[in-house]
Amino acid sequence: MLSAIFAISPAHAEKSALEKLKEKYFLLGLIGYNYTDRHISSYTVNGAGGALVIMSSPTSGGSGVTCCVRLAKKTLIPPRVKVRWQYDGCIYLIKDDRTGKADKVRHYYYKEADIEVQRENDSVPGYLETHFYPDGTVQVIATEDFSSPRLRLDEKRVDMSSFPRCNNDEKPEA
Numbered sequence: 001m002l003s004a005i006f007a008i009s010p011a012h013a014e015k016s017a018l019e020k021l022k023e024k025y026f027l028l029g030l031i032g033y034n035y036t037d038r039h040i041s042s043y044t045v046n047g048a049g050g051a052l053v054i055m056s057s058p059t060s061g062g063s064g065v066t067c068c069v070r071l072a073k074k075t076l077i078p079p080r081v082k083v084r085w086q087y088d089g090c091i092y093l094i095k096d097d098r099t100g101k102a103d104k105v106r107h108y109y110y111k112e113a114d115i116e117v118q119r120e121n122d123s124v125p126g127y128l129e130t131h132f133y134p135d136g137t138v139q140v141i142a143t144e145d146f147s148s149p150r151l152r153l154d155e156k157r158v159d160m161s162s163f164p165r166c167n168n169d170e171k172p173e174a
Contacts (some may be wrong), residue, residue: 086108
C-alpha cells in the first residue's frame with residue numbers, strides 16, 4: 001500500500017522541455033571580448049543577444065555574461081554561428097515639436113559574419129566567447145570557463161566610441 005502512495009505519476013516521469021533541450025544542446029552564456037578602439041553597443045550570436053561590450057582592458061574582456069545561446073552537442077563538423085555586431089555609427093538630430101528642442105539620436109551600423117565555432121578542448125562548454133579584433137575579424141570559441149583576454153592592449157589607448165554627425169544631421173536610410 002505504501003508503494004502506491006509514492007508511485008511516480010506519468011506526468012512527473014516525463015522529461016521537462018528544458019531537460020530535453022539540454023540533451024541535444026549546450027546552453028551557453030555569451031561573453032564578449034572587444035579589442036577594437038570603440039565600444040560595441042550590442043551584438044548577437046544566432047539571434048541571442050549579447051550586451052554592451054566596452055573596450056577590453058588588460059584584465060577584462062569587456063562584457064558581462066548574458067544568457068543563452070544554444071549549440072548542438074552532436075555535430076560531425078564544427079558548428080557555425082551567425083554573429084551580428086555594431087561596429088560604427090553616427091548622430092543625427094530630431095526636433096521635439098512641443099518644445100522645439102533638438103535631441104541627439106545615435107544610428108548604429110552593423111556587420112554580420114558566419115563564423116566557425118572553435119572548441120577550447122574536449123571539456124563540457126559553459127560559455128561562448130566572441131572575440132572582436134581590431135582588424136574587423138571575429139572569433140567564436142566554446143569554453144568551459146572564462147578566458148583571459150587574448151590580446152594585451154594598452155588601457156590608455158584612444159577611445160573612438162564618439163560618433164560623428166550623420167550627413168545633413170538626418171537619420172540614414174539603411
